[in-house]
Amino acid sequence: MPANPFSCWVVATLHATLLASAALSQQPARHKDVLELVDQHAAHFSETSKTIWDYAELGYKEQKSSALLQRELQAAGFRVQASVADEPTAFVATYGQGEPVIAILGEFDALPGLSQTATPDRSAVLADAPGHACGHNLLGAGAALAAVALKEHMERNHVSGTLRYYGTPAEEGGHGKVYMLRAGLFRDVDVALQWHPSDVNGVTNGGALAMNSARFLFHGTAAHAAIAPERGRSALDAVMLMGNAVEFLREHIPSNSRVHYVITNGGAAPNIVPDTAELYLYARNPSSEVLKGVWDRILKIGQGAALMTETTLDVREVGGTTNLLPNDPLSKAAQRNLQEVGGFHYTAEEKHFAQELQKSLPAGAAGALDSTGLIQPLRGADPNAAAASTDVGDVSWNVPTIGFTTATFVPGVAAHTWQAAASAGMSIGQKGMIVAAKALAVTGADLFSDRQLVLDAKADFRHQMEGKTYQSVIPVGQKPPLNYRDKQ
Ligand SMILES: [Zn+2]
Ligand SMILES: [Zn+2]
Numbered sequence: 001m002p003a004n005p006f007s008c009w010v011v012a013t014l015h016a017t018l019l020a021s022a023a024l025s026q027q028p029a030r031h032k033d034v035l036e037l038v039d040q041h042a043a044h045f046s047e048t049s050k051t052i053w054d055y056a057e058l059g060y061k062e063q064k065s066s067a068l069l070q071r072e073l074q075a076a077g078f079r080v081q082a083s084v085a086d087e088p089t090a091f092v093a094t095y096g097q098g099e100p101v102i103a104i105l106g107e108f109d110a111l112p113g114l115s116q117t118a119t120p121d122r123s124a125v126l127a128d129a130p131g132h133a134c135g136h137n138l139l140g141a142g143a144a145l146a147a148v149a150l151k152e153h154m155e156r157n158h159v160s161g162t163l164r165y166y167g168t169p170a171e172e173g174g175h176g177k178v179y180m181l182r183a184g185l186f187r188d189v190d191v192a193l194q195w196h197p198s199d200v201n202g203v204t205n206g207g208a209l210a211m212n213s214a215r216f217l218f219h220g221t222a223a224h225a226a227i228a229p230e231r232g233r234s235a236l237d238a239v240m241l242m243g244n245a246v247e248f249l250r251e252h253i254p255s256n257s258r259v260h261y262v263i264t265n266g267g268a269a270p271n272i273v274p275d276t277a278e279l280y281l282y283a284r285n286p287s288s289e290v291l292k293g294v295w296d297r298i299l300k301i302g303q304g305a306a307l308m309t310e311t312t313l314d315v316r317e318v319g320g321t322t323n324l325l326p327n328d329p330l331s332k333a334a335q336r337n338l339q340e341v342g343g344f345h346y347t348a349e350e351k352h353f354a355q356e357l358q359k360s361l362p363a364g365a366a367g368a369l370d371s372t373g374l375i376q377p378l379r380g381a382d383p384n385a386a387a388a389s390t391d392v393g394d395v396s397w398n399v400p401t402i403g404f405t406t407a408t409f410v411p412g413v414a415a416h417t418w419q420a421a422a423s424a425g426m427s428i429g430q431k432g433m434i435v436a437a438k439a440l441a442v443t444g445a446d447l448f449s450d451r452q453l454v455l456d457a458k459a460d461f462r463h464q465m466e467g468k469t470y471q472s473v474i475p476v477g478q479k480p481p482l483n484y485r486d487k488q
Pocket of ligand 2: 134135136171196
């Protein structure tokens with residue numbers, strides 16, 4: 001220990017402050033360089049986003065989309081490690097070496113049944129085929145655009161550190177990132193940056209819902225439903241009792257929980273007592289800890305339904321993601337940068353497209369078209385706000401994480417709709433994608449040049465994790481469900 005630890009602390013603090021102010025004073029030139037580089041590559045990656053939109057591949061089947069992004073990053077000078085974490089379409093692309101290690105997350109999977117042309121009226125490219133209704137074509141290509149521009153900036157300015165693009169498959173229900181975390185691929189990452197398509201421009205500082213999912217498969221005994229019903233034990237009865245019990249449970253769990261389910265197998269014919277039946281269920285809550293309690297009760301309901309009907313229960317394909325942890329120092333830097341980048345405005349043609357598209361929205365849902373030029377104020381996560389779930393949540397429980405949304409969808413359009421798929425396949429979506437790429441790239445540049453920002457992000461992460469332990473609900477040893485889309 002030094003003779004005077006206080007003076008040592010003063011020197012260290014002063015040193016850190018000087019580093020931070022030096023980093024800030026160089027910020028305008030640094031940002032200008034990065035923004036110009038994004039602009040130079042923007043048209044090319046808009047094309048990339050359109051090609052992935054055309055491919056519209058489902059989770060874990062994104063071979064062409066993943067290969068295209070790998071080729072782009074390799075051509076730009078990244079080293080690509082393909083098929084990681086037992087996921088054929090997952091990859092990690094790396095540039096540079098040493099600390100800090102900054103990750104940019106990319107997704108590229110589509111959604112089933114939402115095939116849609118880039119037109120303002122409902123029209124499938126191919127009936128019942130997948131479509132990019134969550135805009136992950138923009139997400140993956142926009143993140144790659146940010147990574148390529150940031151890499152060129154680093155090379156040009158001799159910036160040290162490691163930049164990684166994570167190609168993360170099957171975000172829509174396949175939990176691709178959870179398996180990548182388990183494979184240790186994020187172990188040395190200092191900060192993870194992410195973005196997601198939306199109808200507003202803002203910073204995402206926490207807020208997604210923790211989610212658990214599973215298939216509850218009941219096994220009974222088949223019998224003729226009229227001649228010998230007493231010999232039968234109905235798996236469908238168990239499914240229906242489970243559904244009913246979940247409805248009663250709703251009253252006695254925190255009201256900001258969500259539980260929803262479908263019957264994926266209800267038997268073959270009314271005159272055969274079903275020997276198998278399956279309920280596929282999701283449960284969500286803003287807090288992973290609260291959700292664990294709710295989930296344990298849902299598992300008991302399943303056991304109770306089996307007991308009542310003399311059937312057996314097989315809980316299969318357990319999946320889950322955590323809520324998204326906030327990071328305050330990162331959120332402030334991200335907000336500053338998004339405001340600096342600014343939003344965008346429609347051309348007359350885009351305005352016409354947006355107005356036509358908005359005619360298909362429910363009354364009162366359409367937002368102001370000029371809101372794409374605005375940046376939302378920085379807000380804390382509201383535990384009562386409607387939200388979705390994402391496996392980025394799991395990353396945020398392991399690594400300081402911050403993200404953006406940008407207005408890639410026409411204002412008022414929600415994700416997972418044909419209107420979102422239409423917006424994601426044309427210039428409106430691409431303009432939003434470029435805003436996101438700029439915000440990601442300048443924030444990445446700040447992290448490489450401002451050591452104090454990385455230290456602050458890590459300190460805030462430790463604070464957020466106090467009293468918490470990351471534990472995925474996915475059983476240890478479970479392999480990625482590569483064929484999970486086949487049954488839907
Ligand atoms: Zn989605
Ligand atoms: Zn999504």
